[in-house]
Amino acid sequence: MAILEVRNLSVNYLTDEGxxxxxxxxxxxxxxxxxxxxxxxxxxxxxxxxMLGILRLLPAxxxxxxxxxxxxxxxxxxxxxSEMREYRWGRISIVFQGAMNALNPVRRVGDQIVEAxxxxxxxxxxxxxxxxxxxxxxxxxxxxxxxQYPHQYSGGMxxxxxxxxxxxxxxxxxxxDEPTTALDVMIQAQILDLLQKLQKELDLCxxxxxxxxxxxxxxxDDVLVMYGGKTAEYASAxxxxxxxxxxxxxxxxxxxxDVENPASTLASxxxxxxxxxxxxxxxxxxxRCHRRKDICAVKSPPLLAVNSGHYVxxxxxxxRLNGATNR
Amino acid sequence: MQQLREIWRTFRRRPMGIVxxxxxxxxxxVAIFAPWLAPYDPDVKIDIDPEDLLAPPDVExxxxxxxxxxxxxxxxxxxxxxxxxxxxxASFMSMFIGTTVGLIAGYIGGRIGNALMRLTDFLxxxxxxxLMLVIISIWGRGLWKIIFVIGMLGWTYNARLVRSQVxxxxxxxxxxxxxxxxxxxxxIILRHIFPQVLPLxxxxxxxxxxxxxxxxxxxxxLGLGDPTLVSWGMMxxxxxxxxxxxxxxxxxxxxxxxxxxxxxxxxxxxxxxEEIVNPRLRTxxxxxPRHMVALIAGVRPRAExxxxxx
Numbered sequence: 001m002a003i004l005e006v007r008n009l010s011v012n013y014l015t016d017e018g019x020x021x022x023x024x025x026x027x028x029x030x031x032x033x034x035x036x037x038x039x040x041x042x043x044x045x046x047x048x049x050x051m052l053g054i055l056r057l058l059p060a061x062x063x064x065x066x067x068x069x070x071x072x073x074x075x076x077x078x079x080x081x082s083e084m085r086e087y088r089w090g091r092i093s094i095v096f097q098g099a100m101n102a103l104n105p106v107r108r109v110g111d112q113i114v115e116a117x118x119x120x121x122x123x124x125x126x127x128x129x130x131x132x133x134x135x136x137x138x139x140x141x142x143x144x145x146x147x148q149y150p151h152q153y154s155g156g157m158x159x160x161x162x163x164x165x166x167x168x169x170x171x172x173x174x175x176x177d178e179p180t181t182a183l184d185v186m187i188q189a190q191i192l193d194l195l196q197k198l199q200k201e202l203d204l205c206x207x208x209x210x211x212x213x214x215x216x217x218x219x220x221d222d223v224l225v226m227y228g229g230k231t232a233e234y235a236s237a238x239x240x241x242x243x244x245x246x247x248x249x250x251x252x253x254x255x256x257x258d259v260e261n262p263a264s265t266l267a268s269x270x271x272x273x274x275x276x277x278x279x280x281x282x283x284x285x286x287x288r289c290h291r292r293k294d295i296c297a298v299k300s301p302p303l304l305a306v307n308s309g310h311y312v313x314x315x316x317x318x319x320r321l322n323g324a325t326n327r
Numbered sequence: 328m329q330q331l332r333e334i335w336r337t338f339r340r341r342p343m344g345i346v347x348x349x350x351x352x353x354x355x356x357v358a359i360f361a362p363w364l365a366p367y368d369p370d371v372k373i374d375i376d377p378e379d380l381l382a383p384p385d386v387e388x389x390x391x392x393x394x395x396x397x398x399x400x401x402x403x404x405x406x407x408x409x410x411x412x413x414x415x416x417a418s419f420m421s422m423f424i425g426t427t428v429g430l431i432a433g434y435i436g437g438r439i440g441n442a443l444m445r446l447t448d449f450l451x452x453x454x455x456x457x458l459m460l461v462i463i464s465i466w467g468r469g470l471w472k473i474i475f476v477i478g479m480l481g482w483t484y485n486a487r488l489v490r491s492q493v494x495x496x497x498x499x500x501x502x503x504x505x506x507x508x509x510x511x512x513x514x515i516i517l518r519h520i521f522p523q524v525l526p527l528x529x530x531x532x533x534x535x536x537x538x539x540x541x542x543x544x545x546x547x548x549l550g551l552g553d554p555t556l557v558s559w560g561m562m563x564x565x566x567x568x569x570x571x572x573x574x575x576x577x578x579x580x581x582x583x584x585x586x587x588x589x590x591x592x593x594x595x596x597x598x599x600x601e602e603i604v605n606p607r608l609r610t611x612x613x614x615x616p617r618h619m620v621a622l623i624a625g626v627r628p629r630a631e632x633x634x635x636x637x
Contacts, residue, residue, distance in 0.1 A: 057506055085509040094507050102504040106330050106522045115518070116508040165508070 002030040003172055003205060004054075004092075009067035011046070011053045013276070021276035023049045023062070024229045026303075029222070031173065036199060036206035038220035038237065040213060040252070042273050046229035047209045048097060051175050055094060056084055071173075090120045093166040094175040097209075098182055100158035103150040110136075110146025113165045120169045135164040139194060156187035160194065167198065173205040180215065192219060213256050217241060225249045228274050228284030231303055235310040245312045247291045283315070334526055337603050344599030350592025354585075358407040365401035384577050391577035393565065402557050403581050409558035410540050410589065413474050417539035420478025422485055422532045426524070429489025430516050434497055444490065451483040456545055463551045470553040477542045485531050492524045530600035537593035544586050559586050 009027045012020040024046040031037055039047045052058050054069050056076065069076040076087060096102045104112060110132050117128040133143035139160040150158055159179065166174055176195065180188040196219055199206050208219055216223055216237065223240040225232040225248065233246040244250050254267035271288040280286050286296040295315050303313045338344050357364060366389075384391040390399040428447065432440035462476050496502065497520065505515045546552055547560025548567070562582035570578040 055507060057503060082511075085511065087509075088506070089508040096500055096504060096507075098500065099504075101500045104501040104505070104519050104522075107518075115510070119509050119514075162504075 003033050003072060004031040005068070005070040006030070006050075006054060007068045007070070009050060009053055009069065010065045011049050011058065012063045012065050013049075013061050014063060015061075015277075019277070020063070020065075022229055022279065023276060024053060026067075027224075027226070027229075027231055028303075029224050029234060031205045031207065033172070033205060034199070034203045035221045036204075036208060036219055038216035038223045039207060039209045039226060040211065040216055040223060041226035041232075042211070044273050044276075045226045047226055048177055049229075050226070051094065051177055051207065051209060054175070055088055055092060056081075057088075057094075086120070089116055089166075089171065090169045091171050092173045092175065093169070093171040095159075095162050095166050095177060095179050097177040099162035099177075099179065100150075100155045100182070102162055103158055105150050108147050108149055109153065109161050113146075113161075113168050116165055116168045131168070132164075135168055136161065138167070138198070139164045140190075156183055156190065159183060159187070159191060163191070163194065163198075167202065167204075170202070171204070173207065175207045175209070177209040178211070179208070180210070180212070188215075195219065213252060225252070228279065229276070230284055230300075231311065231313055232285065233310075233312050234303075239307075239310050243310075245306060245310075246285075246314050247289050248285050251290070283313075330522075330526055334600070334603055338599060341599045341603075343595050347592045347595025347597075347599065350588060351596060354407050354589045354592070355411065357404055358411045361404045361408055365398075365404040367398040367401045383575075390581050391575070393562075393570070393578050399562075399578055399581060402562055403559070403585055406557055406559045406562060406582065407585065407589075409470070409553075409556050410543060410560075410586070413470070413477065413543040413558070414536040414540040414589075414593075417474045417477035417481065417543075418532055418536040420474070421481035421535055421539075422528055423482075424479070425482035425485025426489050426521075426528055428482065428486040430493055430521065430524075432486070433490040433493025434512065434516050434520060440490075443486075447483045447486045450480065451487070455480050455542065459542065459546060460549065460551060463546060468551055468553055470556055473543055473546060473551075473553060477539050481535055481538060481542070485528065485535065488527065488531060489524050492527060493520055496520050496523050526604040527601075530597055530604050533593055533600055534597035537590040537597070540586065540593075541590055559583075 007028050009024060010022070011024040013023050014020055027046075027050050029037060039050070041047055049058070049062065053062070053064050054076070056064070058064070064077055067077070071087065071091060076084065079087070103109060110129065113132045113135060114125065114128045117123065117131055118125070121128075123131075129146075132146050136143055136146055141157060141160060141164070145153070145157075150161075153161060163176075163179070166176075174195075179195065180191050183191065192215060195206060195208075198204060199219075206219065208216065210216060220237050222235070223237050224234045225240070225246065227248050233240065233244060233249045235244075240249060241253065244253065248269075251267065251269045255269065257266060258264055269288055274280055274284055274287070280297070281300075282298045283289070283292075283296045283301050286292050289296065293315060299315070301313045301315045303311050304316070305311050390403065393399055393402065428443050432443040432447075458480060459476050463473065466472055466476075502515060502519055505519045510518075543552070543558060544560030544563065547558050548563045550564055552558055552561045552564070559582040563579070563586075566575070566579040566582070
């Protein structure tokens with residue numbers, strides 16, 4: 001049974017003029033215990049907004065307009081704020097984008113993790129401190145460092161400390177929002193290895209938000225490709241890499257360097273994702289699509305189930321997407 | 328704590344701040360040890376001889392006597408107690424109110440925040456001294472009443488300052504993270520935001536002590552001080568009413584000088600602290616023209632050398 005089921009989540013941002021910008025529209029996915037999901041897409045595609053929406057941590061202008069976020073049978077969008085506080089970190093924790101800035105600069109790192117533990121469990125400070133040492137050890141930080149301040153840590157250490165903090169209350173789900181951006185390649189690899197190791201050890205669900213398809217291939221079981229706030233394609237990682245059907249996914253994969261042929265030029269996708277205040281009337285990807293048809297400019301494609309567990313939002317070509325059924 | 332230690336490290340290298348601090352602590356020292364330092368009990372009329380009234384300074388009475396034959400120096404020393412008590416207590420009150428209002432208005436914002444800020448604006452535009460005069464003359468004179476009035480009217484600037492800082496701090500990522508770990512608003516304000524504004528509040532508090540001391544002196548000078556206590560403002564009041572016509576400068580100048588001394592000390596110290604902790608007053612080290620170019624030892628700057636050749 002799925003531990004987290006997100007159905008049809010839509011988030012709007014309200015502007016000062018009173019118009020609503022559709023940042024996330026109808027995103028659905030499900031997570032099973034111990035599985036991990038990669039959320040990919042360009043900047044501004046609504047990945048982070050969707051994640052913040054799940055935790056109800058959107059900025060004041062953000063509104064969840066529809067959908068359900070069912071965690072273990074409970075719709076998180078309909079529990080009270082104080083109940084929600086229990087779910088945050090206790091069940092679902094998040095490592096933010098640029099997590100190295102997510103530590104309070106004037107408080108000791110250890111104390112900040114203790115705070116997280118004591119907010120959720122009735123343990124005394126001594127026990128919590130012991131747990132902090134353990135957690136820091138898990139991410140490769142010696143326990144003496146617990147009494148240091150964030151500025152005494154390197155960037156990578158801060159990131160690891162945040163991961164340790166994210167695991168402090170033994171959550172079921174860890175949302176990692178670009179956990180490796182702003183880190184060099186060596187540290188990236190360290191962090192990713194760490195995430196993988198922890199996932200196996202603790203039977204975690206990881207939702208990995210990233211631009212990096214290589215990272216996704218390494219870690220994730222399923223992949224959700226987002227474009228302009230909507231799901232473009234959702235399938236297992238295997239299918240995404242080998243049998244992707246959405247032109248956006250295909251172009252993304254082409255834009256990734258090939259190890260076997262390093263001299264080949266990288267394909268880029270001309271243009272930018274659509275600005276939220278000027279979304280194209282039809283398919284969001286239509287202006288940049290290399291396979292656009294007439295219908296694409298008029299009608300937004302529905303999310304179609306191609307095979308079991310493979311969903312694509314693209315108007316079917318003749319012959320392609322055979323047997324696709326409307327989901 | 329770490330932050331405070333760092334501030335101290337910068338502070339001790341600023342001569343202006345250190346001098347200010349020494350000026351303040353000299354007064355604090357005098358106030359604490361007043362009974363040992365004062366040569367006479369300021370309230371006791373030592374010997375009422377017509378010649379002693381407003382007697383000029385001599386060896387026994389270094390600052391002369393007042394119109395009741397009392398020792399001016401002793402009054403001055405005891406007056407430090409009143410002024411500092413009013414200064415510190417009133418400043419603590421206004422810091423407390425201002426910080427609370429600023430934190431709530433900044434973090435919670437919305438309608439509550441707006442209402443608080445309009446109240447702040449309202450109090451901010453009313454001239455303080457006339458309002459204090461009116462309140463004290465209706466309510467009656469008394470040390471604690473004066474402290475209360477000064478404290479209740481002096482918090483507005485601090486509230487604005489704290490709010491503006493909170494507005495920027497609450498957008499920082501660690502605040503979002505604090506929410507993500509399940510912390511409530513109160514905890515976020517007290518544990519995550521307050522420590523960030525604390526140094527700024529401390530600097531502001533030092534400045535506001537001097538404001539409170541001057542306010543108390545003004546009230547006393549205008550005859551609304553606590554009649555049972557001799558503060559510096561009260562001494563000025565007496566001197567102005569009774570001594571000035573007799574040219575008794577020894578009665579008039581010392582309290583005035585004392586007020587200036589402690590205020591200047593506080594302001595020097597407070598301004599230095601503020602420069603250290605207020606991000607808006609901090610400039611880059613290269614902006615100071617004196618440090619732009621380092622002179623190489625033994626080599627004269629070119630302009631100067633050319634000038635010498637002419």
